[in-house]
Amino acid sequence: MDATQGDTRKELSPAEIGAIAHLYRGEVYRSTTWRTRLDTTTNWAVVTLGIALSISFSSPEASPIPLILVGILIIFFLMLEARRYRYFNVWRARCRWMETHFFAPMLHEGDLHLEDGWQRTLAEDYWHPRYHVGMATAMGRRIRRNYFWILLIQSVAYVGKLMVHPAPLTSVADLVDRAAIGPVPGAPVLAAGVLYCLTWALFSVWSQRSDARKAAHRPRDSSMG
Template sequence: MGVIAHLYRGEVYRSTIWRTRLDTTTNWSVVTLGVALSITFASPQASPLPLILVGILIVFFLMLEARRYRYFNVWRARCRWLELHFMAPMLKEGDLHLEEHWQDRLANDYMHPRYHVSMWTAVGRRIRRNYFWILLIQTVAYIGKLIVHPLPVTSTEELLGRAAIGPFPGWLILTIGGVYCLSWGVIAIWSERTDAKRAQKRRDPLGMG
């Protein structure tokens, strides 16, 4: 019992540490987006380019956070597994139900550690939890900058002209931006449906994964 208690405490500690790391990458994304907004809206003549460049950083932070989430999910799952099959039955019935062999699954997870979710599932979850709003603010700010500064836009040709970057025409930049936003939305929706299907097939709703 003492060993299991220390094991549970260790898993909770690791889960907490990796949860803090998730918050760190989200904070980096928010700060860099805030800097880009400050530069872009500093004056009507300021370029909207920083809002495009910050998108590269946001994608980098998103992928880094998804990787951290995969680690966090391992420790979280182990904690929930112990709570569901060890703590709750012991407190409620005084019986650990070892005949269900839940301890074997936990032991296998320690002997053969692996991620419980794929990288794209982790990316989709982080988009749904945090990055949807970050990407939304970035997109709205960029479109707003093109429409408002330096003067309110009066035609589609003028909008495309403002969106142009060097030799790249405005229609190409806006198309790439649309694909950029749409792709993350598709990943988020796909991962949500995948999570729903996995939850339906899982016997223990609070189990691993």
């Protein structure tokens, strides 16, 4: 940001203040719309998991394979939701920026502090719109918020199915045998399941630590991202 250019304006006219207020309302509407879309993809994941649970536990002879196949859909919904979150985060960040640099100073001091150049940061975000978070960060955040529990229920249900159907488990060897899928032995299937769970768990932990590092180095007056 060019500090000299940020110092050229000292105040906003009443018409400009009104325009910013309307702009804020528009950004709140867009963030609310995209927030609703996030809930939609989460609902899809929950519903498909519920269907898989119903099919697999409908009878002792029912196959646990639906609980495996639903994992593909859950991953698809997670990626779709992460993409939507990146859009939502743009509108959310702009709203928060106006709240902390326009509304809060106006209410607290009656001074918008245009000399700080916050309005140029907002203008640049409109001139050159961009995502404020990466795809990996968005996926990690959605896992921590919602998908951790969905994936946990899926994994517990799959193991539970193998343990109780068609009869209560008597040995670890039986567990491995029941996990077999057609010509694929049970051991590789279980190993893939463990890798599946560990991958998303590690992804979530990495994302949380990455967010914590970014927050620690972010200026206190920044709310973009």
